[in-house]
Amino acid sequence: MLTFKNQTILVTGGTGSFGKKFVKRMLANQVKKVIVFSRDELKQYEMAQEFTDPRIRFFIGDVRDKERLFRAFDGVDIVVHAAALKHVGVCEYNPFEAIRTNVLGAQNIIEAALDRGVSKVIALSTDKAANPVNLYGATKLASDKLFVAANSYSGSKKTRFAVVRYGNVAGSRGSVIPFFQKVKETGKIPITDERMTRFWITLDQGVQFVIDNLARMKGGEIFVPKIPSMRVTDLAAAMAPDCKIEIVGIRPGEKLHETMITEDDSRHTIDYGSYYVIQPEFPWWDASRAKDGDLLPEGFIYASHTNHHWLSVAELRKLVNDQNLTIS
Secondary structure: OOOOOOOEEEEEOOOOHHHHHHHHHHHOOOOOEEEEEEOOHHHHHHHHHHOOOOOEEEEEOOOOOHHHHHHHOOOOOEEEEOOOOOOHHHHHHOHHHHHHHHHHHHHHHHHHHHHHOOOEEEEEEEHHHOOOOOHHHHHHHHHHHHHHHOHHHHOOOOOEEEEEEEOEEEOOOOOHHHHHHHHHHHOEEEEOOOOOEEEEEEHHHHHHHHHHHHHHOOOOOEEEEOOOEEEHHHHHHHHOOOOEEEEOOOOOOOOOOOEEEOHHHHOOEEEOOOEEEEOOOOOOOOHHHHHHOEEOOOOOOEEOOOOOOEOOHHHHHHHHHHOOOOOO
């Protein structure tokens, strides 16, 4: 079991929804120091008012700036990479910016971690990285590939890299839950398509999954949790049962359903009961690890619309309440 005692941990994008929750969990451990690395001065100032623990540090910087990362990683044991441009529409209309942050930023993280002797790096990914149809998904797929391949560059160094991939996070910044909460006052809930489905995970579950995989990782894995799916229309019914649903059409870069494991990836994916591991296809990977899990059947695809676990309207209502949002 991984202990964080006397460890220095840095989280990029640390002022975001995931970062704040992760930092809180780390400060509950016997860590030596937690470093919040982000580029927003105001968000850091506001977070500093909430987190007054003397073990927390705030570091202004951008993952695009390798020299700044090199300075920030001095003495760091573990890096959790959560910084990204993640809004699909923003990335579609600002493609160069998305590539600079999500792809070149990933390369900078890797090079700084190797040069500074960081022990473990785990990067957050998204279901949109599997069979991507939008630029955001494409940049995150490229990022995933970079972090997996980075283990080839470690050589005799101790640095190891892994990836965590999961779906929509309930209650996170930009989530559909606060959006529905806001627009339901109009009496209408806009839905892009009645058939739309999504994977769903809570912020607490996402943070715990990252922590669990910091302990499990050997280097090179893409970890995928087994999580429920939900129909967007069911979420609307749970949050605003008296509102009229208005179909507005699929937005640029949007999918009807999301995938976390493609058919091609499933051929080298292992089922560990509560999660999957997409194994790297590199000669340095020890394939004997598969003996602890089960190979997936031929043609397996892990997609939101063919999932075996679905959230009901009642379960969605409870989930929303757990996010401290009031629903009618």
